[in-house]
Amino acid sequence: MGYIASALEKTFPSSVISNTTAPTFSGISSVTARNDGSFQVTWSAATGSYATPAYYDVYIALGSVSAAALFVNNNLVETVADGDLFANIFQLGDNTTYIVNGNTYTFGVRAVSSQNISETNTVISTATAIASGNIGAAIQTTATNLASTQTSFAATEALLSTNVSNFGTSLSTFNGYLSTMNGYLSTFSSDLSTLASDLSTLASANTTYGNNNTNFANYLISMNSYLSTFSSNLSAFSTSLSTLSGLNSSISTSASSLSSSASSLATSASNIASTETSLASDVATFSSDLTTFAGYLSTFSSDLTSLSSSSSSISTSATGISASATSIATSASVIASTIL
Numbered sequence: 182m183g184y185i186a187s188a189l190e191k192t193f194p195s196s197v198i199s200n201t202t203a204p205t206f207s208g209i210s211s212v213t214a215r216n217d218g219s220f221q222v223t224w225s226a227a228t229g230s231y232a233t234p235a236y237y238d239v240y241i242a243l244g245s246v247s248a249a250a251l252f253v254n255n256n257l258v259e260t261v262a263d264g265d266l267f268a269n270i271f272q273l274g275d276n277t278t279y280i281v282n283g284n285t286y287t288f289g290v291r292a293v294s295s296q297n298i299s300e301t302n303t304v305i306s307t308a309t310a311i312a313s314g315n316i317g318a319a320i321q322t323t324a325t326n327l328a329s330t331q332t333s334f335a336a337t338e339a340l341l342s343t344n345v346s347n348f349g350t351s352l353s354t355f356n357g358y359l360s361t362m363n364g365y366l367s368t369f370s371s372d373l374s375t376l377a378s379d380l381s382t383l384a385s386a387n388t389t390y391g392n393n394n395t396n397f398a399n400y401l402i403s404m405n406s407y408l409s410t411f412s413s414n415l416s417a418f419s420t421s422l423s424t425l426s427g428l429n430s431s432i433s434t435s436a437s438s439l440s441s442s443a444s445s446l447a448t449s450a451s452n453i454a455s456t457e458t459s460l461a462s463d464v465a466t467f468s469s470d471l472t473t474f475a476g477y478l479s480t481f482s483s484d485l486t487s488l489s490s491s492s493s494s495i496s497t498s499a500t501g502i503s504a505s506a507t508s509i510a511t512s513a514s515v516i517a518s519t520i521l
Contacts, residue, residue, distance in 0.1 A: 204234040206292035208304030215269070218280050218312040220288065223267045227292035227300070235295040237261045239268045242287045248303035251289050271314035280314030452515055459508055470501050 206227035213221045220241075227234045240256045256274045261267075270288070272279050280286070287307045293299045477494045 201296065201298060202229070202294070203298045203300035204229040204292040204294050206234070206290075206300045206302055208302035209288055209290040209306050212288045212306045212308045214308050214311045216312050218282070218310070218314040219269045219271045220280065220286065220308055220310070221267055221269050222288050222290060222306075224290045226266060229294055234263050234292040235297075236263055236293050237265075237268075238291050238293060238299065239270065240289045240291070241270055241273055243273065243284060244287065245285055245307050246287045246305075248289065248305050251287050251305055252291065252301075252303075280310045280312075282310050282313045285309045448519075452519060459512055466501055466505055 204227040207225055210223045210225055212223075215221055222239055224237065227237070237260070238257055239259045239261060240251050240253075241258045242251045242256045254274075258270055258272060258274045258276070259268050270280070285307055286309075287305050289302075289305045291299050291302060473494060
């Protein structure tokens with residue numbers, strides 16, 4: 182058959198020739214239980230009548246079983262590409278059930294050609310597990326997780342480096358803010374000192390103001406005393422005017438009784454009349470002065486700040502009154518001289 186296939190290969194392209202011959206294979210060579218919970222299965226390379234095998238099928242079954250019971254599809258656990266001569270087995274054919282420590286397992290290997298033609302050797306080997314098969318998966322999972330953790334750690338480290346850099350920048354900015362704040366605090370301290378000085382000055386000014394208020398109150402008391410005295414003087418002056426009025430009446434009576442002496446007293450009568458006119462004018466002036474004085478007093482009551490002006494007006498009025506009194510005295514003297 183091999184000869185025919187070889188002859189056909191020379192006549193037709195290999196793509197149109199179907200090789201139905203299975204590879205020549207001696208089956209499993211050994212099986213070794215491993216501490217990672219797996220079995221390492223080995224074999225020797227197969228040979229083919231037409232081409233090298235495409236792959237090797239590895240079988241496993243729980244317990245010590247026959248070749249017929251082993252080589253079924255449900256026990257096929259792994260397919261290994263041509264060129265590899267071993268496999269590490271952690272699970273059964275369902276790819277779910279792991280090797281269990283202490284259990285015995287049966288193994289076998291068959292070679293498959295590139296045309297999917299499997300040889301049918303019945304060589305089997307048994308071995309007892311010395312560890313559970315999920316240890317390898319756990320280690321692999323741990324390794325994967327560790328790699329992921331390392332990747333995350335590297336990313337975290339890069340982020341931390343960035344954050345440290347940003348923190349340095351932020352710290353520098355914060356130090357700038359602190360420097361500026363210290364400047365503000367220094368200025369604020371200076372302002373507080375100035376404020377304290379201003380408050381001290383204000384307290385001193387307030388004391389001076391209180392003293393001035395006391396002095397002003399004393400001044401008002403003195404003014405009230407002066408006004409009382411002035412009122413008494415006005416009363417006395419009014420009494421004098423009343424007495425003078427009585428004298429004037431007596432003079433008028435005397436003048437009437439002496440009217441018979443017209444020639445000798447004509448000049449005196451004329452002088453008396455003139456004096457009376459002057460006296461009446463002085464009285465009117467005095468009355469006007471009293472009215473003005475009353476106005477000054479009213480102004481003084483409503484606005485103490487006008488006291489100086491009112492006092493000046495009173496002084497002027499008093500001067501007028503004094504002049505009127507002098508005039509009256511002169512007239513009285515003239516009348517007395519005339520009478521005498």
